[in-house]
Amino acid sequence: MFETALTFNDLLFLAKGAGMTLAVTAVSVAAGTVMGVVFGVIRAQFGPYWSAPLTFLLDIFRSVPLLIQLVLANAFQAIAKFGWDPFTTSCVVLSLYTAAYCTEIVRGGIDAVPVTTRRAARSLGLTWGQDMRCIVAPLATRVSLPAWIGLTLGVMKDSALVLWLGLTELLKSSQILVTRLQEPLFILLICGAIYFLISFPIARFGGYLERRWSPDD
């Protein structure tokens, strides 16, 4: 019969790791989304030429592996003597990473709002801010939300990489247990199941929203 040395305490240890994964994800997605919305509005508003430097800068975060970004940021904060702990460094890098993707999503959402609708709003006397808040925001959210949910899940999965900086998140804690108990398959399966349980329902919800809100039905 199947036997395992895994105890309840070990499961608690894994749960703690999952908590760390969720904490890093929550902080990064929150900060990244705020930055992404700001950058997205800037990119949509100033057009491709004036926002080219910003586009280039954000493109770097999408073209360099996250692992290397993390290592570079960690080395840089040591060189510059910021004295950040791994959690802060991870959150900063992941936030910028999220912001880079979120900018694209927000820009896509804003571009999906017909120009005529916005001109009509302006000619009815709405200010730019009112137009943005009352006309563009609701319509753009409808287009962007499914993609944003996908991004959140992507960041949650990518946050596994912060183990390289020594942060004990879900994958690292399962790795520690593997080293101790020597049952790699079983523990990794539990770890995968936890990731799956967090990710799958939200992914399904995103898929539902996409179907529900798709413009052609």
Added chain:
Amino acid sequence: MLNYTFHWNQALKALPQMLEGALVTLQIAVLSMVIGLICATLLVLCRRSGNIFLTSFATVWVEVARNTPALFQIYMAHFGLGNFGIHLSPYTALLAGITFNNAGYLAENFRGALKAIPDTQPRAARSLGLTSLQAFRYIMVPQMLRVAFLPMTNQMVWAILMTSLGVTVGMNMDLAGVTQELNARSFRTFEFFAFAAVIFYLLTKSVTLGARAMAARLFRY
């Protein structure tokens, strides 16, 4: 604040080594993409087959690939398979992990692209006397590729970025692995990894631009 002397020369001297690593990275990415494409096509066929066993096999593959981290999948290939007495080298484990991931995402892309083709087309093809496989091969696939080309390019970029994860299972031949080895020897972390970042950036950019040029030629009509 910046009381630190950068030693770019050391990184510059190691550049040939890192470029060799970049070649390995590219090789893994291309291999994983090719095998992934084959697997994805098979998965799509499985999903459309109507056989409950094949369908659920494909669904489980796609959902696991899409809902767990790529790093976890590589760990699974490297540490998890050891339980069955299969001991993969870091290279094979990395390739297997990325291929598994690619196949899952590509299968989902293909499914979306196939949905965009009207149902009447395969039926028309069948009534013209094509077999089911012929209809898939000559009618569905060409149209599917047109829609799925951009997602495929993105996946290729992802594959290149994912190769950097190999370093966590002891891979020392690809770009990230070579960089990490050099770093372990001299602790010039920032310099070496900045070079690696630039190389990765150039790699992904050339893939994106190359794909764009290819799409312009392939899909002119």
